[in-house]
Amino acid sequence: MTATTRPTTAIAHPTPDQVVVRGFDLARDLIGSTTASEYFSVLVTGERPTSTQVKVLDACIVALAEHGLVPSVQAARMTYAASPEALHGAVAAGLLGAGSVILGSSDDTARLLASIVEDAAANDGSMEACARAAVQELRSARRPVPGVGHPLHRVRDPRAEALLAYAESLGVQGPHTRALAAVVDAIPAIYGRRLVLIVSGAIPAVLLDAGFPARAMKGIPLIGRTMSLVAHLLEEQDTPIGFALADAAGREVDYSGPAPS
Amino acid sequence: MTATTRPTTAIAHPTPDQVVVRGFDLARDLIGSTTASEYFSVLVTGERPTSTQVKVLDACIVALAEHGLVPSVQAARMTYAASPEALHGAVAAGLLGAGSVILGSSDDTARLLASIVEDAAANDGSMEACARAAVQELRSARRPVPGVGHPLHRVRDPRAEALLAYAESLGVQGPHTRALAAVVDAIPAIYGRRLVLIVSGAIPAVLLDAGFPARAMKGIPLIGRTMSLVAHLLEEQDTPIGFALADAAGREVDYSGPAPS
Amino acid sequence: MTATTRPTTAIAHPTPDQVVVRGFDLARDLIGSTTASEYFSVLVTGERPTSTQVKVLDACIVALAEHGLVPSVQAARMTYAASPEALHGAVAAGLLGAGSVILGSSDDTARLLASIVEDAAANDGSMEACARAAVQELRSARRPVPGVGHPLHRVRDPRAEALLAYAESLGVQGPHTRALAAVVDAIPAIYGRRLVLIVSGAIPAVLLDAGFPARAMKGIPLIGRTMSLVAHLLEEQDTPIGFALADAAGREVDYSGPAPS
């Protein structure tokens, strides 16, 4: 590595007297005048978000963070029960389940919506036609449509509705929200049944329409889930259920292998 | 397990039509009217925090989240460079460094301050005497005093100063802040030198004086660090330095074992 | 850091032509002539183990690695179901449960046995008396006796019996095995009931008597568990049960918080 190619970071520069973050003086410019969500946006984008963007971001984190004993919370509570010396380890175990199938769905939806919007703009086509084409393509590839369908919320996802209504009340409505509606409308003709618009679909729609960069979408579930995991692990300290969860699940499983000779 | 001892959780109860969180209807009561920090407080305590508590919590998260290429950020960036298919895995790797030595220090300080305050109240003693006794005890046990001393910020930690000043401007001042000052004042006579009050000392002082429960302290660094890690990993996507960091560090290490015969 | 205090490692030194590990030439001296267990011992101790040590180490890893759908396996399978792009992430989630309560128990037993043996040697006391004192001390501190008692194997742990018998057949018997027997014998008088000697008690006894260093004990469960986790996650690819486990467990839990107003 030569002097001209030293590695760089544009995020932070701590010196003995000052901590510079994204061009701000942390102590002077940020502490006390910036909320957590706002700061996350500064960290990722390098710029102060608008007040509307912060509101949308907060609403998204709140909408997604907590949904009871989902698999990642169960994994974390079992981990903490077995390893109570490391709360942060149990949080890490929970975050490891924030992958493509569950929480990564926001990320996939963001890409889907962005591509439909781009497609419609580039070809001067209707959003409806582009959404139909995108859904048809997913169907043909036997891949699920992200952002719709939930095993529990089969008729409506109240979180998605609340989030879209809130964004509308802030004047945040745009092509990505319309693309999402078009996706939902395109599904019955292609799949033969309606699929419910869910929170991990609504989140990228309102964030993208609020001007939040698509690439930062994955931060939302990770921050929200960290909050949820800490709450569950503190409850586990007082009301341990981690081992009971594992026992209950274990009782439901049969051994299907051979018996010893 | 009998019917009378079924495991319970008081955090959330999702049903097809409604997601109940801590007694609130998530869609109706929380989405759109609650910030991320406020929601974290609801999740942990079951109650809406005061507006002042939310402000203090936000300031603490902002103060602690980002400090450049600290070990946990480096670990996460190296992990992501080697495993770019799993951003959440690299976040988890980073959080695994949020242990006792670095980020756990807030937690330790919380316990120290709470015990000094309790001690002073119980024995009608002066805060100064109780702080001296506590510091002396740590010294005798050869354990470090948490909340003071930083390898970079040797003269002052601007984050701690900003946080304490902000809390004071909100009227948040109380026994834990005084206990912290007493700890700092007690050090020179016992250690023979001044140690700087740092941000992981100021955070528990202001949170406890704001009425935030001590046990939830560990959530602050974990939430803040998750935000920071996401920002660093998104930067790593564009400006990869993970392998360069490992190369640079590796060059500084000598092999001290035997040579092959 | 000055030139005289450069960091060092004695484990490995890769050069373009040669990889030196613990003073051996990896390609010339180790590949093809060393088993996995033997290599682990070389990595940790810097020396080739005896053939008996390798046999004991293999038997310990085999005894501990697999025990069905224990909490850490369930956590890993749930994690993999939600994040199938990262098998190594699910292994990591499983290992995060290899903490003090479950797998760390080998480590705790090792310390207990070592201290009883040391005690008996130092004071020329009987192993029985030293074991009784140690058990009494744990009881007084309300801490569990490590290495005994299992929720499933209440009458006998066949793994512990097989391991001790195998070690005996190799001539590996010594003070730590005797100390373990003394601990088991001391329990009824102090606890009012017999507790079964379990595999995580037998492992440190035979390893220590075989001359394996106590500090390396924690490697045994981690290596064994990694093997088990990989097998379970490959099964999860073909026969997914991760979400079913979470569903089954979730059904057993009641919400104990308030209802929304």
Add this chain to the structure above:
Amino acid sequence: MTATTRPTTAIAHPTPDQVVVRGFDLARDLIGSTTASEYFSVLVTGERPTSTQVKVLDACIVALAEHGLVPSVQAARMTYAASPEALHGAVAAGLLGAGSVILGSSDDTARLLASIVEDAAANDGSMEACARAAVQELRSARRPVPGVGHPLHRVRDPRAEALLAYAESLGVQGPHTRALAAVVDAIPAIYGRRLVLIVSGAIPAVLLDAGFPARAMKGIPLIGRTMSLVAHLLEEQDTPIGFALADAAGREVDYSGPAPS
């Protein structure tokens, strides 16, 4: 879930008196007569491997496990320095770097070799032609050829040579080893330069030719790396270098963001 679709596992079935693993009685059939590598093979495949398969498996684990201060080891040592209460957490952090770029390469090579062999068999084509086609396809897709090229071992990788020679000495030679040689030979004409055959290429070649199932390939680096990480973390206890590594790396990085106004 109805009674007919209860989840199943074929790996293990512990009862009070017996632990059944893959149809074997763990205590009677496996402890004492099975090495760690052999047991891993039993766990994954359900069958006892041949003695040659065990030898190849051991050689592969030994060849891959340790290579000095690679990024995942550095990440683990930094994590442990910051979180010394959780050795298993630091192992998990290290394994999180066992992803696609570094250790996943064995997995990718396995797929490449299997597809070339299948291709040659199906079309009665020459291995050379099929390898050329496969390499050309990777080149066109701008994807790296797995199993070749190393930043340090630019002329030869002694581990790969030793492993292939050992396998040959065992009579393990077959289509996958020939496919690998064909890949290496195809590269110069397509890339304009020779690329060195490396250990993560040799491992899948010999394992597949030994009849080890391709899907289990990812276990090799994970088991080996766990062994290596435990050794490094025990060294870190005595000779801490985790923070020194982070300091050294941090000094090489420049801040490229704006200065505060």
